[in-house]
Amino acid sequence: MTSPRPAAVIVLAAGEGTRMRSATPKVLHAIGGRTLLAHAIAAARGVDPQHLAIVVRHGRDLVAAHIAVVDPAAVIVDQDEVKGTGRATECALDALPEGLEGTVLVTCGDVPLLAAQTLRGLLEAHVASGSVATVISASLPDPSGYGRILRAPDGSVAGIVEQKDATDVQREITEINSGLYAFDAAVLRKALTQVGTDNVQGEKYLTDVLGVIRGQGLRVSAHLIQDLWQTEGVNDRVQLSRLGAELNRRIVERWMRAGVTVVDPATTWIDADVRLGRDITIHQQTQIHGASTIGDDVVLGPDTTLTDVSIGRGATVIRTHGSLAVIGEGAMVGPFSYLRPGTELGVNGKIGTFVETKNAQIGAGSKVPHLTYVGDATIGEHSNIGASSVFVNYDGVNKMHTTVGSHCRTGSDNMFVAPVTVGDGAYTGAGTVVRKDVPPGALAINVSPQRNLLGWVYAKRAGTASAQAAAAASGDSPVVPEDSVIVPEGNASA
Numbered sequence: 284m285t286s287p288r289p290a291a292v293i294v295l296a297a298g299e300g301t302r303m304r305s306a307t308p309k310v311l312h313a314i315g316g317r318t319l320l321a322h323a324i325a326a327a328r329g330v331d332p333q334h335l336a337i338v339v340r341h342g343r344d345l346v347a348a349h350i351a352v353v354d355p356a357a358v359i360v361d362q363d364e365v366k367g368t369g370r371a372t373e374c375a376l377d378a379l380p381e382g383l384e385g386t387v388l389v390t391c392g393d394v395p396l397l398a399a400q401t402l403r404g405l406l407e408a409h410v411a412s413g414s415v416a417t418v419i420s421a422s423l424p425d426p427s428g429y430g431r432i433l434r435a436p437d438g439s440v441a442g443i444v445e446q447k448d449a450t451d452v453q454r455e456i457t458e459i460n461s462g463l464y465a466f467d468a469a470v471l472r473k474a475l476t477q478v479g480t481d482n483v484q485g486e487k488y489l490t491d492v493l494g495v496i497r498g499q500g501l502r503v504s505a506h507l508i509q510d511l512w513q514t515e516g517v518n519d520r521v522q523l524s525r526l527g528a529e530l531n532r533r534i535v536e537r538w539m540r541a542g543v544t545v546v547d548p549a550t551t552w553i554d555a556d557v558r559l560g561r562d563i564t565i566h567q568q569t570q571i572h573g574a575s576t577i578g579d580d581v582v583l584g585p586d587t588t589l590t591d592v593s594i595g596r597g598a599t600v601i602r603t604h605g606s607l608a609v610i611g612e613g614a615m616v617g618p619f620s621y622l623r624p625g626t627e628l629g630v631n632g633k634i635g636t637f638v639e640t641k642n643a644q645i646g647a648g649s650k651v652p653h654l655t656y657v658g659d660a661t662i663g664e665h666s667n668i669g670a671s672s673v674f675v676n677y678d679g680v681n682k683m684h685t686t687v688g689s690h691c692r693t694g695s696d697n698m699f700v701a702p703v704t705v706g707d708g709a710y711t712g713a714g715t716v717v718r719k720d721v722p723p724g725a726l727a728i729n730v731s732p733q734r735n736l737l738g739w740v741y742a743k744r745a746g747t748a749s750a751q752a753a754a755a756a757s758g759d760s761p762v763v764p765e766d767s768v769i770v771p772e773g774n775a776s777a
């Protein structure tokens with residue numbers, strides 16, 4: 284059965300969330316790389332409502348700014364000083380077109396595991412039963428804290444009572460109100476005008492609407508669901524991590540079923556917005572965050588953390604920390620690599636051990652294998668950067684760019700003092716400080732000639748293990764007398 288498009292989804296997110304003990308509004312705390320509110324918005328959008336209204340109050344400006352980024356089309360509704368879920372819903376209806384007809388769903392901003400599919404199930408059950416109000420309920424072993432579903436002798440729903448207002452007998456009821464509902468829009472609007480604040484908390488409860496509607500002889504139903512995680516709200520940070528772990532377990536399992544090998548699901552964390560190809564292997568202690576995209580046949584980890592990284596088919600990334608980087612097909616990264624924003628590694632390229640890169644375009648087949656910093660640089664194709672080099676990009680005030688061409692071979696322990704350009708096919712010697720452009724095909728060297736100060740150790744480090752080792756190595760050859768030692772200029776105290 285296809286359910287009709289709902290007229291609106293109203294997401295309640297005005298509550299204070301005091302138990303989080305946080306300067307950040309509760310709904311802006313995140314699991315799986317999305318805020319709690321973004322999860323609620325994703326579920327709401329999944330049923331394609333004509334209108335999406337989000338009610339805000341606590342941390343209003345922060346929450347509203349977040350909504351503007353996540354879902355600019357959503358209507359931001361400010362709740363006034365009247366408290367309660369009923370008042371919040373009323374404010375939302377006032378902000379939506381007058382005379383709104385059809386079904387309105389009400390959800391909470393702090394129930395992150397709720398799936399769009401479950402809202403679709405609610406919608407279908409609501410329409411099929413011909414009810415004007417349907418609440419998602421669940422049967423909990425420990426229902427404390429939740430509102431309880433009151434059933435009439437014939438089994439129909441008579442109303443909801445909050446824990447704080449419940450009698451001892453009512454508190455024994457284990458069927459709880461999830462806080463997720465479907466209503467006929469017009470009936471809801473009218474019923475809310477008849478709800479007061481005469482309860483323990485002095486709030487205008489949305490839950491009271493069910494009793495009001497029932498009192499009008501209209502039909503109210505409960506839609507009992509089995510997956511309790513989908514009704515669980517976040518009230519404190521213990522629940523935040525509990526739900527975060529369960530969300531991750533679900534995401535990782537989904538990817539395994541879609542053709543990804545996950546060696547250790549318990550230590551693998553994949554955000555909700557990550558996209559993975561097929562036949563990827565993920566080793567233990569790997570976290571893939573943000574909007575990362577991983578191609579087919581990639582091998583990731585162990586011990587790798589990637590945020591907003593895109594990886595081409597068949598690449599290997601081991602013990603790496605990366606963000607806002609692009610890794611080409613067949614490329615090799617790690618172990619112990621640090622890819623900072625703006626890193627782009629070409630097809631079959633390599634970023635190796637103890638290499639840090641930032642705003643660096645490294646062309647196809649080019650290699651930066653060992654102990655190197657590449658910042659603000661462009662390297663062409665099939666070039667090799669010698670071990671232990673630094674792209675010296677910062678003069679203390681400005682960041683400047685270095686260009687290395689294609690098919691270059693730069694020596695070990697080079698400093699590329701930006702701005703500087705090494706032409707195609709050029710070489711540089713070991714230890715070169717490249718301060719001037721190197722023309723294509725040239726060899727750049729600027730290290731001064733080596734001088735050996737013979738006998739220096741005997742003279743200046745007499746009696747040390749070094750002197751003894753040197754004497755042993757020279758065998759029968761005479762020890763150079765002290766007066767023949769050459770002391771270098773400007774180093775007389777050595």
Ligand code: UD1
Nearest residue numbers: 295296297298366367368371391392429430460461462488
């Ligand atoms: C509510 C229900 C309870 C249900 C539980 C499920 C009522 C009166 N009670 O209780 O039956 O079992 O949810 O989790 O509805 N909110 C506003 N404005 C407000 C107050 C709350 O927008 O003035 C929002 C909150 O941000 C939250 C949601 O409504 O997203 C639920 O509010 P909360 O205070 O958590 O309600 P509970 O006491 O848990």
Ligand code: CA
Nearest residue numbers: 393516517518
């Ligand atoms: Ca709650």
